[in-house]
Amino acid sequence: MKKKVFFIPIADNEPDEEICRKLENAIMANDFFSFIQANDMVAFKTHFGEEKTQGYVRPLNFKMMGDRVKQRRALPFLTDTATLYSGMRNQAIGHIELAHRHGFGFEKTGLPLIMADGLTGDEELEVPIPGKLYQKVRLASLIVKAQALVVVSHFTGHVASGFGAALKNMGMGCASRRGKLAQHSTATPSVKKKKCTACGACVKWCPVQAITLAENVAQIEKLTCIGCAECLTVCRFDAIGYNWSETYEQLQRKITEHAWGVAESKKGKALYINFLNRISKDCDCMGGYEKIVPDIGVLISGDPVALDAASLDLVEEKAGKPLTALSYDIPHRVQIDYAREIGFGNPDYQIVGIP
DSSP, X not given: OOEEEEEEEOOTTOOHHHHHHHHHHXXXXXXXXXXOOTTOEEEEEOOOOOTTOOOXXXXXXXXXXXXXXXXXXXXXXXXXXXXXXXXXXXXXXXXHHHHHXXXXXXXXXXXXXXXTTTTTSOOEEEEEOOOSSOSEEEEEHHHHHSXXXXXXXXXXXXXXXXXXXXXXXXXXXXXXXXXXXXXXXXXXXXXXXXXXXXXXXHHHHOTTOOEEEETTEEEEOXXXXXXXXXXXXXXXXXXXXXXXXXXXXXXXXXXXXXXXXXXXXXXXXXXXEEEESSOBSSOTTSSXXXXXXXXXXXXXXXXXXXXXXXXXXXXXXXXXXXXGGTSOSSOOSHHHHHHHHHTOSOSOEEEEEOO
């Protein structure tokens, strides 16, 4: 049976206020938040953008949705997780500061902003899945602990996964630091000697004593290392390196299985929303912004696989060419095809138009 994907069409460059009004009307008319009960802690998972990006979903949408959730006497909050790469978003303090700069503070949204994986990205819980690659995945602890989840994603191209939308926002964006590392890296960490200050933080926090200081630099014993990424978490000098050599196809499979873990932790208690406007060649983690197709609309579904399948088809239909010709020439349907293969969600969808 095909899964319903609700579609709110928008005009190119339509004002954000009008898009928000249309989304509010759709939520009210279709009772999309009916799965939320009184006293539920409701996580709104989104991406607050990087320092110079412009494509992220605008804060006014979260103010509106948060107000609707509060009317159900529930407890909504905004959340995201730390990045593996260095920058403002690789720990909670800088990440929250950046979110405030982009208008996601309480005074604009009415929502508390709580990082789902703690101060340094290492607060996690394991969720079992019947995957082919994993039997359990490591997710940010608050994603699992929250009673309900609303995943709000901005569709973009992506240099490694072909495109980013709900599945990537869940699989990569809801994973803990160790979960992200498991997706990205095929090797144990190494020390960048020129950046190491011999501060000893990695030695102190390594759970298996695989790190020592010798000749005023940290050294990692490969045979002892368990790949937990604790050293990456505590190093403040970008002195820990990894081999980011995962293939495009395998990375997408790993993202999909981690997204499956998120969905498994929230059966019947999640909603997925994709914004198909300001669609750029690169994801919102990148510093630049290059619009590649006119604005299309907002899509809503209870199935993230159906949602992403519909989103990708609408983008390619609007552009009149495959996404590989718009963004990066890499396999980009692996996420959806692999979800079908492992029995996660349903890529077969039915568009339900909302005027």
